[in-house]
Each structure stands twice: as structure tokens, then as C-alpha cells.
Amino acid sequence: MSQALSQAKISKIFSFSCIALFATVVTGAVTLPTNATKGEGFGLLSHSGTPSATGTSNGYYYSWWTDGAAQATYTNSAGGQYTLSWSGNNGNLVGGKGWNPGTNGRVINYSGTYQPNGNSYLSIYGWTCNPLIEYYIVESYGLYNPLSAALKRGLVTCDGANYDILMTTHTNQLLINSTQTFQQYWSVRNPKKNPRGLISGSVNTGCHFAAWQNLGMSLGSSHNYQIVATEGYQSSGTATITVS
Template sequence: MLKSIVFILATLAAAIVAAPTIGLFERGDTDLIKRQQRIATQYWANDKADLDWVSGPAGAYSVNWTNPSGGNFVVGKGYFGQGMLFNYTGTFSTTGNAYLGLYGWTTDPLVEYYVIENFGDKHNPTDNSNHTCYGTFNTDGGTYEVWMKWRVNAPSIIGTATFPQFWSVRTKRHVGGTINTTAHFAAWARAGLKLGKHRDGMVIGIEGQTGQGAAAITAGVRPTTTVKETTTLVHHSERPRATNTCTRKL
């Protein structure tokens, strides 16, 4: 998992007053991305990671990786804000342990959160005995499972700490579309999972662990063609301690 996080403030048009971040992309206008003053960019990799990261204009980036055992990185681009309709498009493929998702942090309370859109055939990100499923909800043209996992004495944006991770995991994987962040935050709240104050923006990111892969993503732009869906793997090699909990409708 992520050991640390770096968000870089990129000023695209310093003379322009920053636009509101609530509902930035409701009109699906690809030029909206060009009118935003601030872009959040994340790059982190541990000393075993082997990747080639290219930051393109505005919300675009690409990454290719061949990670040995123990390699790990998180890269992505996004925006500063809270509730928004977050558009993105691109490609993502992996033969190892990696996933694509919206990612961010809050403080007071400290929470690391993910909206998982896709992942490799060898790894479900909820495959951990510490995960608990709280139920499912529908948004963005699909169904998501809501999960939570505790991280104990782990690195965070405020240093070593104990904190929960909140997860929305799409039951039919895809690459590209609109993520209604307000709908996800509301579903977590209905599950009793409380977020705090949003920090450092949110990105549509790639986390790559052991294995190979490639991705080219643009934040702020909707797909122009039909997006293919693939049923999410349900097998867990590590069974969650709490079972049969994903049946609740949130």
C-alpha cells in the first residue's frame, strides 16, 4: 500500500481566479480541464519500484512498470476539491498486482480512501483478512461494494499512524467514465464510515505492486467511445473476518 504521498501544485493560469471545485465536470466539457488553475499530481515510489512515469499536459499522464517482488508505486493526476463529478478516460492493463482508482486522504479523522475502477486478474484490493464489507450501492452506471480496512502504525500524510482505509470497489471493472465522489462519500456515511477534512486533492491514480503493466490516463475528460466492462473477481485468498456482509443495500 501507499507509504507516503506527494501532491504537487501545478499552476496552469496564475492570472485566472480558481473556479469552484464542486461539480467541476458536470457538463462533460473537455475544455474545463484547461480552465482550472490547480492540478493535483501525485508521484511516489519505493526503492524497489521499476517504472517509467510521464506527466503530460493538464490531467494527462502515462506509466509503464515492471516491478520485482516488493516494488510499489502510486502515481496519478486530479483536482483539489471534495464533491464533484470526476471524469476520466484512458487505458489500463496489468499482469500483476495493480489497480486503477480515485484516491485521496482526509484528516480529523485521518482516512485514506479509494474508489477502485479496475485491477489485475491476480489481485483483488480487498483480498485481506482485515477487510470488512458493509454492503453495496449503485452509482455511475454500476454497482460498488463498500469495504474498510485498518492500517496500524503505518505511514500516512501526517506521519506514522493508525487509520482506516475506505474502499468502493466496482463489481464490473472498467476504464473511463464519471465518478460521482459525492455519491461515494454519502454511501460510506450510510455505512457508518466517517470522513474528515479533505486534504491535498484527489487523483485518478495507478498503484502498481509486483508485476508488469501500462496505463495512459487523462483526468477531466470523458470517454468518446463505449467503455468495456469486465466482471470483478470475487475470489479472496484471505477470507475477511466478517463474512456475508456485502448483502446490505446502502
């Protein structure tokens, strides 16, 4: 995918309160990583780097998933900080820190460094249940702009910045033992923040959620996790992000 960050679904672990299981969503398939764990951090255990895991670290929820194709190292640091480095221009990966469950109106602050080489996002990322919705508030990205492969629904100004509102639909995706159709909602900052070094911002999620609702894009009745995520596909890069 040069367009794959949106056209082909990047796999991620999500711990559903609505189905009480770990699942990995992929286009046309599902896999359950054998090395997924929960707890207060984890070690570096595999040739491809840090194994997939979710849990809590220093008072924050974290989610980290990799398909193992890239050399990727994810590290939980003090407070809301995490560090991710990846290389090899191969594979899918995403990780970050935040909260579980998310909320409808949280103001999320982030700061640090973000230096992608290729396809990547830095975003507020989360899921809701009933219905199942995956959402992104994209603050910055590498080479790939999701505008190129999604249905544009409108515009919104939040926190003094302009965002394009997009929607994509994933049809008949296998989740655990059932097939479901779910939608992705997007707010993509335009122009994006500089992805080549120091980066910081504040995102009022309620502003985006209200704009989506006004366009008929309703979130689910309950939230799953809500994190500041760094995501990469067949690329390389580094990120050290502190969330609060």
C-alpha cells in the same frame, strides 16, 4: 503480498495540510524520500526511473511515489494526462493526476488505456484529515481484488454501476514523529472494468461518500489530495490516463 496491495500498506507521498509535512506511510515504518521535489514536472533522474515527486502540471496536481525497486517511468503530459509504465515485477509504486485539495462531491472523468500484468489498481484515490482517512474508489484492477482482505460493509450503486463497500484499519502506523491508527475506505466496482486496454468512466465521488457516511464511515473534516491513480505492487504494466 499476493494480497499485499491491501494487507501491507503501499507507501505513498502525501502532503498533509493538517501536519504541513510530506510523509510516507508504510506498515510499521516511515521513510522520507530524499529525491522528492515539488514543481512543474520533473526529469528522469535515477536508475529505477522517475524519482518520487508531487506538484502541479498543466493546471492539475500530481502525486508520484516509487520505492525504487521497479523500473518505473512516470510522465506528466498536457492537461490532465499522465503516462506510467513499470516493469520488473518488483516494488511498490503509485501515481496520478487530480486536485489538491479534494472535494466532497466532485464528478471525476477519466479515459485512456490501462494494461496491468499482476497486482494493480486504477482508482479515485485520496486522503482526508481530522480524522486521517485514506480512500479508494476502485474502477479496475489486475490480479488482486481487495475484497479478499477487507471487511465488507455494504453495497452502493453509483453512476449505473455496483460497488462493494469495504473498510480496513491500519493500527499504530508511524507518521513523521507520531504513531496513529487510521482507516481505509473502499468502493470496489463489481464487476471491474476491463483492465486490458481502452478504459473510461465518470465517478460521482459524492455518491460514494454519502454511502460511506450512511454506514458510519465518516471522512475527515478537510481534504488533502484527490487523484485518479494507477498503483502497482510486484507487477508490470502501462497506463495512459486523462483526468478531467
